[in-house]
Amino acid sequence: MNRTHTPTILDVAAEAGVSKSAVSRALLGQGSVSAENRERIEAAATKLGYVANAMARSLVRARTRTIGVVLRDVRKPYYAYLQAAMQAEAERHDYRIVTTTNARDLEVEDAVREITNLLSLQVDGLVIAPARLPSDVITPFLDRLPVVVAGRRETAPGLSSVSTDDTAGGAAMAAHLRSLGHERIAVALVDHTYSHRYHERGTAMLEEVRRSGGEPVLLPARRDLDVGERFDAEFDRLDAAGVTAVMCPNDAAAMDVLEALRSRGAGPAERYSVTGYDGYGPLASPYIGLTTFRTPQEEVGRSAVDLLIEKIEERTDQDKSVSLRGSVIVGRTARAVHA
Amino acid sequence: MNRTHTPTILDVAAEAGVSKSAVSRALLGQGSVSAENRERIEAAATKLGYVANAMARSLVRARTRTIGVVLRDVRKPYYAYLQAAMQAEAERHDYRIVTTTNARDLEVEDAVREITNLLSLQVDGLVIAPARLPSDVITPFLDRLPVVVAGRRETAPGLSSVSTDDTAGGAAMAAHLRSLGHERIAVALVDHTYSHRYHERGTAMLEEVRRSGGEPVLLPARRDLDVGERFDAEFDRLDAAGVTAVMCPNDAAAMDVLEALRSRGAGPAERYSVTGYDGYGPLASPYIGLTTFRTPQEEVGRSAVDLLIEKIEERTDQDKSVSLRGSVIVGRTARAVHA
DNA sequence: CTGTTAGCGCCTTCAT
DNA sequence: ATGAAGGCGCTAACAG
Numbered sequence: 001m002n003r004t005h006t007p008t009i010l011d012v013a014a015e016a017g018v019s020k021s022a023v024s025r026a027l028l029g030q031g032s033v034s035a036e037n038r039e040r041i042e043a044a045a046t047k048l049g050y051v052a053n054a055m056a057r058s059l060v061r062a063r064t065r066t067i068g069v070v071l072r073d074v075r076k077p078y079y080a081y082l083q084a085a086m087q088a089e090a091e092r093h094d095y096r097i098v099t100t101t102n103a104r105d106l107e108v109e110d111a112v113r114e115i116t117n118l119l120s121l122q123v124d125g126l127v128i129a130p131a132r133l134p135s136d137v138i139t140p141f142l143d144r145l146p147v148v149v150a151g152r153r154e155t156a157p158g159l160s161s162v163s164t165d166d167t168a169g170g171a172a173m174a175a176h177l178r179s180l181g182h183e184r185i186a187v188a189l190v191d192h193t194y195s196h197r198y199h200e201r202g203t204a205m206l207e208e209v210r211r212s213g214g215e216p217v218l219l220p221a222r223r224d225l226d227v228g229e230r231f232d233a234e235f236d237r238l239d240a241a242g243v244t245a246v247m248c249p250n251d252a253a254a255m256d257v258l259e260a261l262r263s264r265g266a267g268p269a270e271r272y273s274v275t276g277y278d279g280y281g282p283l284a285s286p287y288i289g290l291t292t293f294r295t296p297q298e299e300v301g302r303s304a305v306d307l308l309i310e311k312i313e314e315r316t317d318q319d320k321s322v323s324l325r326g327s328v329i330v331g332r333t334a335r336a337v338h339a
Numbered sequence: 340m341n342r343t344h345t346p347t348i349l350d351v352a353a354e355a356g357v358s359k360s361a362v363s364r365a366l367l368g369q370g371s372v373s374a375e376n377r378e379r380i381e382a383a384a385t386k387l388g389y390v391a392n393a394m395a396r397s398l399v400r401a402r403t404r405t406i407g408v409v410l411r412d413v414r415k416p417y418y419a420y421l422q423a424a425m426q427a428e429a430e431r432h433d434y435r436i437v438t439t440t441n442a443r444d445l446e447v448e449d450a451v452r453e454i455t456n457l458l459s460l461q462v463d464g465l466v467i468a469p470a471r472l473p474s475d476v477i478t479p480f481l482d483r484l485p486v487v488v489a490g491r492r493e494t495a496p497g498l499s500s501v502s503t504d505d506t507a508g509g510a511a512m513a514a515h516l517r518s519l520g521h522e523r524i525a526v527a528l529v530d531h532t533y534s535h536r537y538h539e540r541g542t543a544m545l546e547e548v549r550r551s552g553g554e555p556v557l558l559p560a561r562r563d564l565d566v567g568e569r570f571d572a573e574f575d576r577l578d579a580a581g582v583t584a585v586m587c588p589n590d591a592a593a594m595d596v597l598e599a600l601r602s603r604g605a606g607p608a609e610r611y612s613v614t615g616y617d618g619y620g621p622l623a624s625p626y627i628g629l630t631t632f633r634t635p636q637e638e639v640g641r642s643a644v645d646l647l648i649e650k651i652e653e654r655t656d657q658d659k660s661v662s663l664r665g666s667v668i669v670g671r672t673a674r675a676v677h678a
Numbered sequence: 679c680t681g682t683t684a685g686c687g688c689c690t691t692c693a694t
Numbered sequence: 695a696t697g698a699a700g701g702c703g704c705t706a707a708c709a710g
Contacts, residue, residue: 004482008687019697024689031690032695049479054459055394055403056687059702064394075423077621080413087440096456099438101426117435120393140388143343252621259626282416282591282621287598347703358681363705370706371679395703398686 007048015044066096068118072130077281085301125308146311150304162303162322164295170204181337182245186217188227198249228256251276251283273334289332346387354383405435407457411469416620424640464647485650489643501642501661503634509543512632520676521584525556527566537588567595590615590622612673628671
């Protein structure tokens with residue numbers, strides 16, 4: 001394929017018979033250009049299909065109007081929804097978003113490489129979403145550009161964050177089960193090194209069951225992906241303990257537990273109540289009817305971008321930690337004990 | 340927040356006591372530098388936290404090692420999986436990916452703006468995934484940079500494409516139902532202006548049912564999102580027609596149909612068989628047990644990136660149309676008629 | 679092996 | 695209102 005030379009500002013200037021300065025001013029709409037010249041310049045630009053080189057522009061300007069986003073894995077709906085929300089909000093403010101994801105779970109070394117990559121692209125600010133990343137990986141970049149963490153509460157100076165209140169959410173979910181009459185409740189607790197957020201949810205659930213006079217039964221798991229398998233393996237123990245409900249750290253894990261129950265012939269809700277967490281994406285289908293906790297992902301993404309842009313445009317140097325609530329979604333996978 | 344001055348190559352040169360060319364050579368590992376200088380340069384770079392400005396670099400180099408990707412909506416697992424696969428493959432080749440999505444469904448004018456945006460970023464090539472986009476929106480860019488279309492077969496000169504063979508897939512799915520003994524089969528047919536792919540699947544299903552001597556019953560819908568509702572509205576008609584199975588253009592639509600059946604008290608598979616299409620993501624959970632057709636998304640993404648990089652690096656100017664197969668996933672939502 | 683030099687495409691004073 | 699000129703940070707000849 002023979003590519004044509006990409007037209008530069010000089011080509012447009014030549015075509016319009018003016019200087020490149022005039023073109024720059026006309027196309028940017030700043031400075032003054034005669035109506036006649038403006039018209040000729042615009043015609044020339046259109047004719048040539050001129051698209052300003054963002055690289056050259058950002059080299060002379062200090063800013064790129066680009067936000068760098070580090071995600072964990074878009075295949076997880078959590079991150080997909082976050083990305084979509086951030087993109088929409090950025091667009092509203094005429095910012096561009098450059099996303100970095102990893103197919104494999106983002107390790108620390110990967111993350112540093114990704115951040116460096118974004119830095120080299122001269123992004124004006126960073127939204128870091130993979131909650132697993134230790135803060136001290138992030139802090140060294142703070143004197144270089146504004147950073148907002150999405151999905152985890154951060155209190156380090158210079159760092160703003162937007163997160164969902166998973167302690168309140170986990171507790172609300174547990175309270176719901178308690179109100180349905182469940183006494184002995186298995187709670188899947190994911191290793192905190194794998195996911196701080198899932199761990200926090202589990203801890204809150206355990207705590208609320210205990211606080212309200214119920215009997216929590218711990219079901220440890222390394223990752224959310226292991227919950228179903230762990231449940232299956234521990235089934236006899238849980239059953240012997242008189243457990244009537246299982247709480248999971250997210251919807252996918254709840255599906256796995258439901259499947260374990262189904263394959264044992266113990267229909268969901270008849271014998272065991274099962275709860276998830278998240279409440280959006282494909283698993284929110286009413287056909288599944290998961291009882292879950294809906295977290296406001298769109299709002300997290302929106303706020304994160306807003307906070308970042310505020311900082312970029314130096315409208316404030318005040319760090320904020322925004323914490324958002326969600327609500328229990330009553331489905332069919334959790335029922336009253338005496339029903 | 341007081342940002343520190345971002346170190347440039349000159350700062351590193353000064354720190355190491357050499358010229359900026361030496362720094363460039365040392366850090367790029369090309370050209371020759373004495374071992375001693377290399378060491379001092381690397382130390383200086385590390386000390387200052389130097390990250391080369393990709394903008395400046397790409398201004399002088401012709402290439403950016405960046406691929407621009409236009410997606411429709413990452414919240415759809417189809418695009419999320421595509422993005423993840425492309426990112427992984429690009430990384431393997433040491434390319435970067437800049438993604439553009441739209442929260443709302445991508446309209447033509449949006450798409451042009453997104454592509455222009457990516458162009459201004461000086462991407463080396465483009466992968467266009469929103470299959471809905473008319474080809475003639477894409478062709479004007481072909482003499483500017485290499486483009487690969489993912490998700491739709493393209494034959495326009497200069498355009499390579501990677502797609503799944505939805506005609507074969509739809510037919511296979513229909514053949515599966517026929518082999519289970521279904522005679523009268525409702526097929527949801529999505530408007531081709533909304534989704535060429537969904538429409539193609541539906542057409543193939545209809546055709547195969549007819550070809551094999553069955554009786555297809557058309558169930559038109561504007562979008563995949565409307566299928567469940569349309570089914571519900573047309574239930575009496577379909578029922579009267581003796582329909583025993585419903586075929587959907589994707590898994591989400593199948594969920595909606597299943598829900599319509601459930602809310603009517605007609606359990607799935609007992610009365611009606613229901614099939615989906617896609618077979619990956621959260622809805623692939625064995626708990627749901629969807630009978631569906633698995634399309635190889637990872638492979639589509641991988642191939643698209645490979646094809647593009649081949650073109651970028653001018654290892655070929657041969658256009659290819661890669662077509663990939665999938666396979667029927669036998670679940671529990673479709674059963675034999677006489678079972 | 680090393681430093682000097684000339685742009686890459688653009689925006690922005692600064693004269694005119 | 696306009697054009698000339700300088701420089702953003704970097705790489706790639708080119709001399710030495």
